[in-house]
Amino acid sequence: xxxxxxxxxxxxxxxxxxxxxxxxxxxxxxxxxxxxxxxxxxxxxxxxxxxxxxxxxxxxxxxxxxxxxxxxxxxxxxxxxxxxxxxxxxxxxxxxxxxxxxxxxxxxxxxxxx
Amino acid sequence: xxxxxxxxxxxxxxxxxxxxxxxxxxxxxxxxxxxxxxxxxxxxxxxxxxxxxxxxxxxxxxxxxxxxxxxxxxxxxxxxxxxxxxxxxxxxxxxxxxxxxxxxxxxxxxxxx
Numbered sequence: 759x760x761x762x763x764x765x766x767x768x769x770x771x772x773x774x775x776x777x778x779x780x781x782x783x784x785x786x787x788x789x790x791x792x793x794x795x796x797x798x799x800x801x802x803x804x805x806x807x808x809x810x811x812x813x814x815x816x817x818x819x820x821x822x823x824x825x826x827x828x829x830x831x832x833x834x835x836x837x838x839x840x841x842x843x844x845x846x847x848x849x850x851x852x853x854x855x856x857x858x859x860x861x862x863x864x865x866x867x868x869x870x871x872x
Numbered sequence: 873x874x875x876x877x878x879x880x881x882x883x884x885x886x887x888x889x890x891x892x893x894x895x896x897x898x899x900x901x902x903x904x905x906x907x908x909x910x911x912x913x914x915x916x917x918x919x920x921x922x923x924x925x926x927x928x929x930x931x932x933x934x935x936x937x938x939x940x941x942x943x944x945x946x947x948x949x950x951x952x953x954x955x956x957x958x959x960x961x962x963x964x965x966x967x968x969x970x971x972x973x974x975x976x977x978x979x980x981x982x983x984x985x
Contacts, residue, residue, distance in 0.1 A: 801916070859971060
């Protein structure tokens with residue numbers, strides 16, 4: 759009964775390094791999402807994938823890329839990490855089609871960029 | 873696009889009292905309104921949701937009300953307990969949005985014994 763699994767849980771990077779955050783869901787959901795959450799702030803959508811094979815930009819996509827590898831997996835890549843990308847990253851999934859369904863969140867990846 | 877405003881940003885209540893958080897949304901097409909609770913260092917977790925064809929929904933000490941005319945919805949927590957201390961987020965979603973949410977900024981609720 760894993761739900762949404764994110765790896766790694768913690769990561770420290772140096773400025774300019776690259777990193778891929780992994781996310782997998784076992785609920786056969788169509789849609790998946792990546793958010794970032796900065797201290798004391800809400801959730802901001804980075805990218806989403808409405809269905810397997812599609813991805814689209816959210817509110818704050820600059821500096822990130824995504825891949826929807828298959829229906830289960832949705833990865834987030836930082837090509838050249840910057841200190842401004844220090845944040846907690848959450849992956850979520852939902853049935854998506856037709857809306858009116860909750861999103862289920864993973865435990866998050868805490869990323870620090872020095 | 874959709875905009876969701878959430879008030880208050882912080883809320884302190886005595887244990888046993890009620891807490892009310894209010895959200896307003898801008899897009900009248902929105903038809904799904906979930907509420908999430910996020911404890912410190914944890915993931916957001918769904919606590920209750922309401923669809924636009926319903927005016928009120930209850931689950932034990934938690935209730936949500938929806939006023940479509942005024943475009944606002946509220947979370948009510950009765951008989952608050954210390955374990956209710958957390959950040960609460962409201963969200964709104966529209967049809968044909970692939971399940972995307974517009975989240976409110978969050979309310980920090982502190983329940984003091």
